[in-house]
Amino acid sequence: MNQNEAVVNRNILIAVDQSENAHRAVKYVARLLGGIGGGFRVAILHVIIEPESDFFATHEEKEDWLSTNTREVEEMLAEYRQFLIDHGFAPENVSIHRPVRYCPSMAECIIAEQEILEYGTIVVGRKGLSRKEEMLFGSVSSKLVKIARNCAIWVIE
Amino acid sequence: MTDMYSQEDLRQLCEPWLASIRPNHQFKIYSDTTDFFRIEYGDILMLDSQPYLIRHNAKEGRFGLDDEEKFWVKRAIDLQNGQTKIIKMVFHEKFMAHIGDIFFECFRSPQKEERILRLAEGHPNFMQGFSVLDDHDNIIRVLDMIQGDTVADHIRKLSMNHETYFYEQFPKILDNYISCIEAIRFLHDHGEKHGDIRRDHILVERDTGIYRWIDFDYNFRHRENMFGYDLFGLGNVLTYLVGMGDVLIQDLHANNFLAFDKLFEDDVNIVFNNRVANLKKIYPYIPESLNRILMHFSKGVTVYYENTVQLLEDLREYKNNL
Helix, strand or coil: CCCCCCCCCCEEEEECCCCHHHHHHHHHHHHHHCCCCCCCEEEEECCEECCCHHHCCCHHHHHHHHHHHHHHHHHHHHHHHHHHHHCCCCHHHEEEECCEECCCCHHHHHHHHHHHHCCCEEEEECCCCCHHHHHHHCCHHHHHHHHCCCCEEEEEC | CHHHCCHHHHHHHHCCCCCCCCCCCCCCEECCCCCHHHCCCCCEEEECCEEEEEEEEEEEEECCEEEEEEEEEEEEEECCCCCEEEEECCCCCEEEEEECCEEEEEEECHHHHHHHHHHCCCCCCECCEEEEECCCCCEEEEEECCCEEEHHHHHHCCCCCHHHHHHHHHHHHHHHHHHHHHHHHHHHHCCCCCCCCCHHHEEEECCCCCEEECCCCEEECCCCCCCHHHHHHHHHHHHHHHHCCCCEHHHHHHHCHHHHHHCCHHHEECCCCCEECCHHHCCCCCCHHHHHHHHCCECCCCCCCCCHHHHHHHHHHHHHCC
């Protein structure tokens, strides 16, 4: 692929979590593209941040957290998948991904997954952070827009 | 391990530091610090076969609680060489911290502090020390005592007007603080955050004047920008140093209404809305290039610093243009 050319395909990657803004992103794709055919494929992505051992008193506590979190993420992704299917996507065209990654920046992790999966479009919900929150903690959608290359970013309000 | 030193050996080693020891005094000796509340003044802590005489618990003002006693942090004497040490035991504290009205979950992480101690070994702008496992595999940090004031106290003790301070004291203070920012850059370059950058977490070493960061055990689950909170802390300390203390809205209203009257909503700190960020409005001799840096931490900010490199570049530009 030409390094300067965007991936143009009908593969859409929706990066989600359990927030209301992620729900909005999934709903938007469901309502925009559900049932129209056209070979659109959707991958629903949640990157599980590999927990740093710093945060846990024991290794067991860390493993417990990871397994509980993974179970909850799988349930969430299954619900989103079903939502898309209910809105007209063929089941074989909706996949889910929940990689566990060391993730200093979620935006960079999402881009890395997009590159692996070769999806041409990333969809995220905008969290609506206040200016001070964005300064203190950063914004995933802003960073995605800033660093993405060779793909389109949809930020759903 | 504890058999290496008899009670008589310990009595002799401790004699210079304990005012009076009865001949039959029996020291309590600990090599497992899990229950750190039991370890008290005058007890002996054995770490890696080295005896330490426990003195007082450390204290720290935090979140408005002045002199909060930290039972897991003890002053101690290294009985091998007589040096005073700070011994930090493992306390897996989790708590909700807040900056203004933003809450986030914080952790104390001995692992993080251990890593940074190793990383920053020999670095002049960090506290120095080492870590050792006790008999229960707790990560104990043995820290060199730094004699000196916090940078906040250092500034508070200066008695002069701001203009004199700004021209006579601030240039040297800024040089020292730039070294501190470089030190934070060093951490960030190695994937670590300080986690609790505050003006009382820089000590000004009395003998050398060197500024040293302390207390690296705070951690939190960062969101998108791992270093945003550190950068915010750096900006707040810088504003404090430029202003020779916090310039508070209430004080201006009471004592300098002319200056108060010039302020707009965007002129205050982005989080602490009672602190003035636009200090040039209070002290007009502050150069624009320095004030612009402060405005990156104001309520009116539209462009944020994303890393220490950007902040350092702007500070250097200010200094070069002087």
